Amino acid sequence: MDKQAEVSAFLTSRRARITPEQAGLPFYGKRRVPGLRRGEVAQLAAMSVEYYARLERGNLRGVSDSVLDALCNALRLDDTERDHLHALARAASTGPARARRRPKPTPVRASVLRIIEGLHDQPAYVRNHRLDILAANPLARALHAPVFESEAPNTCRFVFLDPRAPSLYPDWERVARNGVGVLHVEAARNPYDRELCHMIGELSMRSDAFRRMWGEQEVHTYTKGTKRFLHPVVGELALIHETLDLPGDGELSIAVYSAEPGTPAADALKLLASWAATQNQESTAAPADSEH
Template sequence: MDNNADLKDFLRTRRARLTPRAAGIGDALPGRRVPGLRREEIAALAGVSVDYYVRLEQGRNLNPSTTVLAAIARALQLDDTERAHLFDLAKARRGRVAVPRPQRVRPGMHQMLETLDDAASPAFVLGRRMDLLAANRMARALICDFNLLPAAQRNKVRFMFLDPRARELYVQWDKVAAETVAVLRVEAGRHPGDPRLAALVEELSMRSEEFRRWWSDHQVLVRTSGTKLYRHPVVGELTVDFQALQLPEDPDQTLFVYTARSGSPSHQALRLLASWDAAPLVAPEGRRS
């Protein structure tokens, strides 16, 4: 990953999606060739010189101030996640970024995950790069028994794109996979010096055309809640709601908890899955434990 390239591509893709009408500068004239706004139009909206903005978008060695970045974010009509990502990308160019240390899940969190098993609630903790740091029995039964994988391969993005079972498991695989890439983009902005993240992106780009296409779109996403549709080989189709909670003492770790509406068919399916301890857990690539 190239920090300069990421910044200029992010600015270019955000500019390309913004129409003159949406920017409040009138309708596009006939014969306009440029998709979205021109660089000089963004510069005028942000109140910076055209030369300055052109050099910034071309990835030249600039250190934009917070005020300038905020003005460009407003001109590009970035949402909160995109604005934070822009600041992360700009910050990454200002100096050497320390390589993140290995992550550990606290004993109390492991106990919480086991408690959620009793409530038939799949739960797991994701760390940097969307590494799967810990998962309760319900999560391993619903999604994948990551414990059977080598530690270096316990990663949600790798499972999504490199394990064929993921396409069968997620009813809306295209949507979930694209969102997963957008979440990983945020991770890349926050941790630009992470060699394992760079290796993951390189591997997925080589092995998956879909990942490569979505990665080049530079979409970013932070998930706090939502709904997932599964097609499980044992309990059939079920719909679960999830909450994503960033851990205050471990800001690079996020706890995901899945639930289903009480009394619903999906809730009954989770209960059935919880009682399924005599059957094997579904493992990666069709193996079983």
């Protein structure tokens, strides 16, 4: 991936979304382009216009944390965006000679598998930083049934490449943007991850929507929130999701979904669990039946 182009696109997009009024600067007349001018960002960050222009061209090599923090303040970046800019700067300071292949994927530990399998009434799965699903309990497989039809299930690939995704996710646009935002963060943190770069390239080639959203430079991290599903068996569910990081496990995390007690979503989740159990019994009995 072109690291300088990523830096330039990110800074340019952040500058374009801030008006002089928002930044507390005087505003005179009409402007041909939205947002702040380079000189105004430089003024807010207490640096020369020439120096800021160098940064916006994508050259962050050797930039100090204090300069980055001043730039973050000038561009009114949130915590995720601040971390992203610092990650881009670290990547810029790592030359090709220092690039290293990522270690082999860490297998999901047996104790982690027991945790998600023990959550009988909550869909739970383990994923990596590329949004590959590495393990899941039966309820998660039932909830994301179309996603698991792939030999290598990946939520972002499903969202952009499978025509059934908008039917499963009523808020498809938001889900899609969140997925792109996660990949943006990971691309900055792991610029030499070949599989990640290949995935981003594949999605850019095969999906106009992904290519458009990628160019908008939004960044996102999964922590918590509400996600709506339109399941073909139990109908609509609005589920609360939490992401639990597994430090030391190769950037793996557990995604857990739950429903507020006494809500229609809780009833639908119970029905889904019953349906999943029935499906599992049928699939287990099928080989035995075929012998007779």
